[in-house]
Amino acid sequence: MNLLAAEAAGVANEVVEATSGVIGLAWLIPLLPLLGFLAVLLATRSLGERAAQIALVAAGLTFALSAAVAVAVIADPATYVREMPTWIDVGGFTVTFTLLIDQLTAVMLLVVTGVGFLIHVYSVGYMHGDGLYARFFAYLNLFLASMLILVLGESLLVLFLGWELVGLSSYLLIGFWFEDRGNATAAKKAFITNRVGDVAFMVAMFLAFATFGTLEMVGIIEQAETVASGTAFALVLLFLGGATAKSAQIPLYVWLPDAMAGPTPVSALIHAATMVTAGVYLLVRLSPLLVMTVDAMEVIAYIGAFTALLAAIIAVRQDDIKKILAYSTVSQLGYMVLGVGVGAFRESIFHLVTHAFFKGLLFLVAGSVMHAMANQTDIWKMGGLRKKMPVTFWTALVGWLAISGVPPLAGFFSKDQILTEAYFHGYGAIWIIGLLAAILTAFYMSRWFFLIFLGEPRYGEQVHPHESPRTMTLPLVALAILSAVGGLLLNPVHSGPLYRFLEPSVGAIGDLPYAPFGGFEESVLIPLAIVAAAAGIALAYLFYLRRDVRMGAMAEPLRGPLAELAERRFFVDEAYQAVFVTAGAWVARLVVWVDTRIVDGLVNGAGATSVLIGRASRGAQSGLVRAYVGVMVLGAVALLAVLIVQVV
Amino acid sequence: MAIGYYFAVSALLFSIGLTGVLLRRNAIVLFMCVELMLNAVNLTLAAAARMWGGPDGQVFVFFVIVVAAAEVVVGLALIVNLFFRRGTLDVDVPQLLRW
Numbered sequence: 031m032n033l034l035a036a037e038a039a040g041v042a043n044e045v046v047e048a049t050s051g052v053i054g055l056a057w058l059i060p061l062l063p064l065l066g067f068l069a070v071l072l073a074t075r076s077l078g079e080r081a082a083q084i085a086l087v088a089a090g091l092t093f094a095l096s097a098a099v100a101v102a103v104i105a106d107p108a109t110y111v112r113e114m115p116t117w118i119d120v121g122g123f124t125v126t127f128t129l130l131i132d133q134l135t136a137v138m139l140l141v142v143t144g145v146g147f148l149i150h151v152y153s154v155g156y157m158h159g160d161g162l163y164a165r166f167f168a169y170l171n172l173f174l175a176s177m178l179i180l181v182l183g184e185s186l187l188v189l190f191l192g193w194e195l196v197g198l199s200s201y202l203l204i205g206f207w208f209e210d211r212g213n214a215t216a217a218k219k220a221f222i223t224n225r226v227g228d229v230a231f232m233v234a235m236f237l238a239f240a241t242f243g244t245l246e247m248v249g250i251i252e253q254a255e256t257v258a259s260g261t262a263f264a265l266v267l268l269f270l271g272g273a274t275a276k277s278a279q280i281p282l283y284v285w286l287p288d289a290m291a292g293p294t295p296v297s298a299l300i301h302a303a304t305m306v307t308a309g310v311y312l313l314v315r316l317s318p319l320l321v322m323t324v325d326a327m328e329v330i331a332y333i334g335a336f337t338a339l340l341a342a343i344i345a346v347r348q349d350d351i352k353k354i355l356a357y358s359t360v361s362q363l364g365y366m367v368l369g370v371g372v373g374a375f376r377e378s379i380f381h382l383v384t385h386a387f388f389k390g391l392l393f394l395v396a397g398s399v400m401h402a403m404a405n406q407t408d409i410w411k412m413g414g415l416r417k418k419m420p421v422t423f424w425t426a427l428v429g430w431l432a433i434s435g436v437p438p439l440a441g442f443f444s445k446d447q448i449l450t451e452a453y454f455h456g457y458g459a460i461w462i463i464g465l466l467a468a469i470l471t472a473f474y475m476s477r478w479f480f481l482i483f484l485g486e487p488r489y490g491e492q493v494h495p496h497e498s499p500r501t502m503t504l505p506l507v508a509l510a511i512l513s514a515v516g517g518l519l520l521n522p523v524h525s526g527p528l529y530r531f532l533e534p535s536v537g538a539i540g541d542l543p544y545a546p547f548g549g550f551e552e553s554v555l556i557p558l559a560i561v562a563a564a565a566g567i568a569l570a571y572l573f574y575l576r577r578d579v580r581m582g583a584m585a586e587p588l589r590g591p592l593a594e595l596a597e598r599r600f601f602v603d604e605a606y607q608a609v610f611v612t613a614g615a616w617v618a619r620l621v622v623w624v625d626t627r628i629v630d631g632l633v634n635g636a637g638a639t640s641v642l643i644g645r646a647s648r649g650a651q652s653g654l655v656r657a658y659v660g661v662m663v664l665g666a667v668a669l670l671a672v673l674i675v676q677v678v
Numbered sequence: 679m680a681i682g683y684y685f686a687v688s689a690l691l692f693s694i695g696l697t698g699v700l701l702r703r704n705a706i707v708l709f710m711c712v713e714l715m716l717n718a719v720n721l722t723l724a725a726a727a728r729m730w731g732g733p734d735g736q737v738f739v740f741f742v743i744v745v746a747a748a749e750v751v752v753g754l755a756l757i758v759n760l761f762f763r764r765g766t767l768d769v770d771v772p773q774l775l776r777w
Contacts, residue, residue, distance in 0.1 A: 653776030655708075655769045659699050 043109040043132055043534040045248055052098045053110050056129050059099070059139065060178035062092040063171040070168035078164065082154070085167035089150040089174060093143040100136040107133060107534060111184060111248065118187075123239075130184035130247050134535040137379060137528075138181040138311055141386045142304050146174045148505040149299040149390065155501035156295055156397055166206060166293065173199035177304050181311065186235050186245040189312070193231065193276065196305045197224045203300060204292040216291035223285035227275020234268030241265070247315065254318040254537075262319060266326035269316060270333070273309030278360045279337045279367055284603055286360055290352040294397030297352060302359050302393050303386035310366040310382055317375045317537030324542050331371025331452070335463040338364030340600070342470035346477070347588065347596035350407045351396045354478050358433065359389055361467060365448055368460060373544065374451035375536040376529045380521050381444035383528075387516050388432035388441055391509035395426040398502055399482060402495040409478060414487035418495040421503040423483050425510035430479040432513040434472035435563040440517035446559040447524060453555060458547035465562050472566025480574045524552075684725035691718035705757045705767045709750075716746050 048054050066088025073081040103110070114127035150170055157166050176199055180192025197220075205217030235245060241261055242250050257265075273279065278286035289301045300306070313320065313330065320327055338361045345357035362385050369378035400407060402419055416423045432439035435446065445468060453461040489495070497503070521528040550558075573587045586593075595601075650661075691714055698711030720739045727735025757767065764771055 651776060653773035656700060656703070663696060663700065 042538075043107065046108040046110050048110040048112045048131065052095075052102045053131055054112060055095065056099050056110075056112050056131055056182065057114060057127075059092050059095050059143070060175045060182060062088045062095070062175075063178070064175035066171040067168050067175060070164055070171060074164040074168075081164040082167040085171045086150050086154070088171055089143070089147045092174065092178070093147040096139040096143040099131060100140050103131060103133060103136040104531065107531070109248065109535070122243075125185050125187045125245060127188060128184040128246070129182045131182065132535040133532050134311075134315060134379065135181055137383060137532065139178070141307075141383055142177050142181060143174070145303040145386050145390050145509075146170075146177075146299060148508055149295045149303075149394070152298075152394055152397070152502050152505040153293075153295040155499040156401060157293065158499075162206070166203075169199055169202050169206070170295075170299070173203065173300060173305070177308070180308055184247050186238060186247065186250070189247075189315075190231060190235065193272075193308060193312075194228070196300070196308060197221060197228075197276075200224075200289070200300050200305055203296040204289045206293055206296065207291075210291075213291040216285075216288040220285040220289045223282050224275045227272045227282055230268045230271025230275075234265055234272060237261070237265055237268065250316070251318045254322060257319070257322060259323055262323040263326045266316070266320055266323055267329060269312060270326070270330055273313055273367070274333065275309070276312075277306050277309030277363045277367060279309070279333050279364065280340065283337060283341065283360045284606060287353055287356040287599075290350070290356050294352065294393060294400060297356070298390045298393030298397070301356065302389040306359065306363055307366065307382045307386070310363065310370060310378055313367070313370045314375045314379055314536055317370070319537070320370070321373070321537040321539055321542060327371050327373065328457075329371070331368050331457055331460050334364045334367030334369070334371055335460045335467075336364070337361070338368060338467040339463050339470075340364075342467045342474065343592070343596050344599050345474040346470060347586070347593055348474075349409055351399060351409050351412075351478070351482065352393070352407060354409070354474060355389070355392055355396060358392075358471065358475065359385075361471060362389065362433070364467070365445060365464065368464060369448040369451065372448075372452040372455045372457050372460060373539040373542060374448050374455075375539075376532045377444065377447045377451055379532060379536075380528055381448055383520065384432070384440035384444040384513070384516055387509055388429045388439075388513040391425060391429040391506065391513050392433065394502070394506055394509065395422055395429060398422045398498040398506065399495075401498050401502070403489065403493055406489065406493065409481040411489050412482045412487075413485045413489070414483070415495055416483045419483075419497050421497060421506060425503075425506040426479060426483060428510040428514050430475050432517075433475050434567060435468055435559060436567075437560060438518050438522075440513050440515075440520075442559070442563070443517035443521060446556060447521070449559060450524075450552060450555050453548070453550065454546045455542075455544040456547050461547060465558070468559065468562045469566040469569075472563045473570045476567045476570030477574050480570060484575055681725055681729050685722060688718045688722040688725070691715075691721065703768045703770055705760060705769050708769060709753055709757065712753075713746065713750075716742060 048056070063085075066085045069084045069088075070081045073084060110129075110131040112129040112131065114129060116124060116126045118125040150167070153166065153170065157163055160166065173196060176192050176195030178192070180189055180196060183189040183192055201217045201221040204220055205214045208214045208217070238250060239245055241257060242253050244250065254262075275282040275285075286301060286306065290297055292301070320330075341357045341360035341364060345354050345361065348354045348357060362381070366378045366381050366385070369375070369381060398419065399412065399415065399422060402415070402422075403412065406412065428439065432441040435442045437443075449461055449464045449468070452464060520526065598604075652658075695711045695714030695716075695718060698714065699708055702708055702711065720742055723735040723739045723742070727733065727739075760772060761767055
């Protein structure tokens with residue numbers, strides 16, 4: 031295996047302090063959108079809708095700067111550290127806002143700001159006429175700033191700061207139309223589910239600080255080889271816990287489908303292209319630590335694989351144009367996590383990039399369709415939009431083929447390379463699960479595409495679909511081009527340009543005990559992946575296109591218990607509702623009972639006892655002078671009697 | 679002369695006073711009965727002082743007389759006010775300090 035040999039070589043970056051040049055200005059990258067956020071909020075009153083242009087400019091500038099930084103890193107690859115002011119300094123614990131810029135950061139910067147900028151442009155058209163137009167752009171800028179803090183932070187705590195801020199902006203944007211109670215609930219669900227993962231992340235940071243004495247990425251990665259295997263196992267699983275929430279993996283994926291309540295550009299930017307990949311980024315960033323514990327990596331791989339499969343099965347029976355894409359996103363994130371687990375770090379990042387292109391594109395297509403169809407989201411009430419929306423149709427075609435894994439589009443290369451790595455690293459079961467999920471991916475995306483754009487129209491007379499404005503179609507075209515050629519340009523083969531670029535910044539897997547699962551070479555595996563994609567598309571063609579799917583003939587052809595289960599999402603939401611929400615309410619009720627009955631009871635009991643004593647003894651205060659005298663005399667007599675008895 | 683006679687008279691006086699305080703309802707009679715009890719005690723003190731030949735008991739008697747005079751001032755003022763406000767001298771009528 032010359033492939034494994036090449037990986038074993040492994041070249042490490044040298045750490046360089048960046049003080050001047052364009053990398054020295056990297057701190058402006060998160061600052062620009064942050065200032066944009068504040069400026070839009072402040073200027074909305076005086077400028078109205080035009081305030082949004084500030085956000086657009088901020089996003090554009092930060093994209094340009096990110097591109098310049100990326101070019102600088104490509105020209106002279108190293109791990110650049112840009113010193114920044116101190117944030118926290120107590121005792122032996124110091125956290126600074128220092129930035130870490132290496133090859134991985136460069137790739138993430140380009141994806142985040144590139145897709146981010148395109149979606150800013152798209153939103154100009156999509157959100158036009160919304161009452162809170164300017165505020166939407168302010169939030170988008172806030173998200174961009176948060177995500178860039180996450181990507182650039184050199185300290186785990188700064189990364190966590192960005193991690194929390196993206197969670198906040200996600201919450202604000204999911205609940206953007208908060209007048210509708212459902213949207214507000216979805217936002218709350220996303221926020222709370224992410225808190226669960228945050229607990230794991232925080233415990234992981236405590237453990238990391240106890241182990242390494244620092245939260246700085248460079249320090250942790252330097253010491254990664256010295257850490258005991260048990261500690262590494264615990265650390266990796268805890269970080270995985272954080273990643274499962276942010277990147278929507280089993281068991282914490284439930285918030286992502288609900289997050290589709292937000293405006294569609296938000297779904298594209300946050301819940302498909304960027305924020306949800308933060309967990310994958312975190313794991314890859316810590317990959318030098320991951321390679322110390324192959325057992326934990328196996329856990330990661332299986333979580334990713336099962337997520338990919340489960341979400342793909344659910345996606346087959348969803349009818350909402352965005353819900354299908356949401357489950358598809360969960361599934362594709364499963365591929366990335368799977369890739370990290372089987373040691374395919376660079377392949378995961380590659381898939382992250384291509385996924386940002388084609389899934390961002392597909393969401394924007396969905397937005398464009400909803401825009402044209404008066405916010406209709408049921409794909410059974412669409413159909414035949416090919417003629418009405420030519421640009422949306424052709425870009426959707428590219429996105430569909432890309433995610434289905436049809437060569438030579440982007441999704442084919444990245445997904446296939448993850449699966450190939452799984453195979454060559456000996457994870458046969460995961461490879462098979464991945465292939466199954468690939469067939470399902472091609473199937474449900476073809477169903478999505480066929481039912482929306484092909485066949486006969488199934489919408490009523492009162493809907494008049496039309497092509498979207500230029501600001502919306504331009505980002506579509508840009509992303510379609512990237513989805514079409516992105517894979518081919520970046521990394522058509524193993525150890526392509528992207529992999530050679532990323533290699534020094536990820537963990538070396540040369541020492542891991544990997545052996546191929548079987549005797550297949552890539553010349554067999556690649557055709558197998560293509561066959562899987564073709565099978566999925568062909569099946570969908572038989573079910574949804576050749577069959578007469580017209581007005582009135584909308585019945586779902588897939589039947590049976592599994593299909594029912596998929597439609598009901600395997601009752602996972604209901605189970606969580608029963609186990610966590612209802613049981614939690616019971617616990618709360620019990621605690622309330624203890625508080626009101628026992629704690630308050632003690633306090634009230636003290637008061638009640640005093641009242642009782644008072645009530646019993648108040649009879650003595652009759653107010654009759656002669657009664658008092660009588661008692662006094664009796665007392666005196668009693669005293670006298672005692673005295674006499676004592677003397678005698 | 680045996681001290682016992684003095685003490686017997688004193689005890690008799692005290693008992694009459696006490697009985698009056700306990701049984702009568704007229705505030706003025708009550709008050710007089712209290713005076714009777716005080717003077718019974720004074721008599722005891724004076725007799726005992728005479729028996730022991732010391733001045734202590736007699737000094738005490740003067741104190742009791744002075745305090746009793748002050749008490750009469752307060753007490754009569756109370757009784758006058760009681761009569762003005764309630765139109766009665768019955769000590770069972772004012773029960774404001776009852777629970």
